[in-house]
Amino acid sequence: MYEAAARIYLSPWFYLLVAAILGLEVLWPAVRNQKVLSRALAQDFVWFNLDGLFKMAILPAYIGALRMAYDGATGGFAFNGSDLWPVPLTVIAAFLLSDFLNWFHHWVRHKVTAFWHFHVIHHSQREMNLFTDLRVHSVEYLIAQAVMFVPLFMFPLSHPTIMGYGAVMIWYTRLIHANIRLNFGPLRFILVSPQFHRIHHSIEPRHRDRNFGVILTVWDRLFGTLYPHYDEYPATGVEGVNLQPPARLSARQWTMSFVEQFLYPFRQFRRADGRASGRRDVLHAE
Ligand SMILES: [Zn+2]
Ligand SMILES: [Zn+2]
Numbered sequence: 001m002y003e004a005a006a007r008i009y010l011s012p013w014f015y016l017l018v019a020a021i022l023g024l025e026v027l028w029p030a031v032r033n034q035k036v037l038s039r040a041l042a043q044d045f046v047w048f049n050l051d052g053l054f055k056m057a058i059l060p061a062y063i064g065a066l067r068m069a070y071d072g073a074t075g076g077f078a079f080n081g082s083d084l085w086p087v088p089l090t091v092i093a094a095f096l097l098s099d100f101l102n103w104f105h106h107w108v109r110h111k112v113t114a115f116w117h118f119h120v121i122h123h124s125q126r127e128m129n130l131f132t133d134l135r136v137h138s139v140e141y142l143i144a145q146a147v148m149f150v151p152l153f154m155f156p157l158s159h160p161t162i163m164g165y166g167a168v169m170i171w172y173t174r175l176i177h178a179n180i181r182l183n184f185g186p187l188r189f190i191l192v193s194p195q196f197h198r199i200h201h202s203i204e205p206r207h208r209d210r211n212f213g214v215i216l217t218v219w220d221r222l223f224g225t226l227y228p229h230y231d232e233y234p235a236t237g238v239e240g241v242n243l244q245p246p247a248r249l250s251a252r253q254w255t256m257s258f259v260e261q262f263l264y265p266f267r268q269f270r271r272a273d274g275r276a277s278g279r280r281d282v283l284h285a286e
Pocket of ligand 2: 122132133177197201
């Protein structure tokens with residue numbers, strides 16, 4: 001447990017990469033009047049710490065249980081990739097499948113009301129920042145971990161390869177949530193950039209349910225959910241959902257703010273008038 005905590009909090013890489021992303025926010029801010037060290041950053045840092053706690057206390061056992069369930073259901077099936085294909089091809093195939101499933105799971109979170117109730121927490125941030133990637137409700141978090149890891153069981157990947165993929169995913173998703181005016185130039189047609197993902201978080205109706213991709217933009221292109229303009233940096237959030245950080249530095253208020261976010265989805269299930277979770281299709285149909 002101590003080792004896991006040290007890996008998260010004492011790694012110089014963590015501080016270097018956080019400083020690099022914050023530096024880009026200073027150099028090229030998407031929203032100029034947003035502070036780099038904002039209350040929103042502090043609010044999402046609470047979710048970052050919850051993720052750290054999960055990584056230390058729950059995830060190893062959870063992934064182990066998923067592995068057992070997978071082996072039980074499939075007899076431990078894995079492509080015999082090292083015989084059929086060279087290792088780099090196995091890694092590419094695993095990455096493509098995982099990235100597609102992440103796209104699909106993201107689409108489901110928007111299209112199925114029960115999933116949206118949880119996903120709205122992620123979208124409610126109005127001052128996007130590098131820790132918004134982990135502003136993810138724990139129910140959604142555990143499902144997303146399963147969607148990410150279970151397909152990888154099908155491939156004969158080494159532990160360091162899987163851990164490396166996880167690390168790239170973490171920092172990539174932090175970068176695309178940061179307040180950065182960056183669309184990756186010519187790479188914007190292939191890779192999800194901070195600009196591309198900001199469109200996904202946009203509060204404006206014309207951007208609704210666009211750009212679900214996590215790393216590759218190809219899935220949005222293939223399935224018609226791509227927003228084809230790469231120079232817009234809209235305001236973010238969800239109309240009718242107000243889960244902003246408290247104005248005052250009060251431990252009680254900050255705790256209550258987190259509890260409110262955590263309980264928010266469960267409260268929406270009790271509402272049956274279609275206004276739950278700021279369901280944007282329903283709200284705008286009115
Ligand atoms: Zn989303
Ligand atoms: Zn996001």
